[in-house]
Amino acid sequence: MGVPLAILGGAIRVGTPLLWVSLGETVTEKAGRINLGLEGTLLMGAMTAFAVSLGTGQPWLGVLAAALVGTVLGLLHGLLCGLPRVNDIALGIALMLAGSGLAFWLGKPLIQPSAPPLPAVPIGTALTDQPALRAALDINPLFVLGLVGALAVHLVLQRSRIGLKLRVVGDSDPAARAFGLAVGRYRMGATAFGGACAGVGGASLSLFYPGAWSEALSSGQGVMAVALVIFARWDPRRCIWAALLFGGASAISPALQALGYSQGYYLLAALPYVVTLAILIGIGRPSAEAGAPGELSLNR
């Protein structure tokens, strides 16, 4: 009982930023763009959230500020990629460098102090007296918000006019133009949304778990988003499972170590990538039926 719950708790802890980052990237990719710069956005979001929470004492203000910074970085990517002959993959990597550099620079004075963290949703406290289980089940409020967000994004994409238009833009440039849709604006909006989500993912890192600011805060969660989105096959609902699985794969090792197994720590954590690659090999070029946006450079 204890170990599976500990793994689930760990999966939620590690998976929350992954959920946010992949949710945002799903929307960006649905509009036909890929943003590889979310690692920089994530770090900027984490640093901003921490600084604002430290300055104001209001962690939720920090989350909001992180979303704003993420929006700005997303807009920058969207704007530059809208210009002809600008490669979205290269620009994403350049923004990753710039974003992490800025976050490290501006975050230098934030390494020592501790900011007010986000309050946990006390499911564990309500259910049990065991401290270990409590720690596992007092969950990140941003995870709950992320669940709601995933379902909301799904509904908007599938059921609303704007969602349909966004999918048309992502699927076929000529078709979208024939309908008179402003392709560039949709892509920019989708990239900005992706950036905002990545900013919130960063806030989850610095304000809940691990709950401090350091330069080693992110272990590549921003870049992982791209893998998660493929794993989830561009479905926001499946981002939840993808985030839990990727998070769980990292969380399972400490749980197993507690039981005396310590072999294969890194290989286990890399298992989701192997599975993602296997999925890609299995389906070959992702088809439109599989939810893959046709305009995405990765699918052409």
Add this chain to the structure above:
Amino acid sequence: MNVRELLSSLIPAGAALVLTVVAFSLAVGLAGFPPVEVWSLILQGGFGDAFAWQNTLQRAAPLLLTGLSVALPAQAGRTIIGSEGALGLGGLAAAALGHAMQAQPAVVVWPLMALAGALVGGLWIGLVGWLREAREVNETIASLLMSFIAIAVFNQMVETVLRDPASLNKPSTHPLPEALMLPPLPGLDVHWGLGLGLIAAVVAGAVLKFTPLGLALRVAGGNPTTGLGVGLRVSALTIGACAAGGACAGLAGAVEVAAVHGAANASLLAGYGTTGILIAFAARFSPWGVIPVAVLVGGIAASGSLLQRRLGLPDAAVLVLLGFAFVALIGCETLRGRRWPQRQRRAAAPPAPTVIAEPAHG
């Protein structure tokens, strides 16, 4: 490269330079540092004297190879972004081989270490190229996933099977004996990795430009249908280009182990692979173009310690400068070859008869 091509390259590069200088000056200015002094220290710390140049070239050495590791597949139309993992595995293979053969003379072991690194890296990225041909798996994503997997394998091996029990806080493979460490180039304080990188870039550029193989590769990458039409083995060519790129990344890892770290550990994965992607894009995938870009990036990186010592500027400032520069360079690509409407009209207009007649009067 003719004059017009040169000009069309200078416009975006110049615009990017101006943007970078303005943006970074603003950033350091806002942070309370004097921009003029910062820039002069960057020039001084990167290119000011012999010591600065040695530091710069030391850093440029792996960047030459990782830049090539992206540029070569790109010539065949493949966007590879997984050099970091290939570099790690190449370094790991070289470190393991070097330790196993530590009693042998260096002249025997060095080539084998280089070969081991190149082979492992080449196989790793070659597999990515093959997956694209065989299963239509997108090579960009596949190389990223393979890079994550490679880094996991690297960490696992360094912490278990290949771990030196003496490395306590920082898990590491067994260190190479002093006799197997790569010496500096004659007359310089820069290791042989720089020479290898330069040779690789010059040779790769020459092969692309002057040999039938290079032409075939560029045709296969530029227009696969035409390539097939004229009887080229397009699949083999693109897989080969990916493997060659991977070999460069693996070689970079082997060189870093043999010349700098003396063992494979976490310091090896310092982002050279990621920076290599940007270097290749900035050089527009030209192997010769990789050389100046890598040296420039190496110089900026090398100036970091001087900035920190003299002004107390955090080391992350260099990362910001590089990030700004690459964002500007890649964004300014939009200015390349843009046809201004006026010039277009003038070029298209037929020469007026009077112009031809004029010289006769003179």
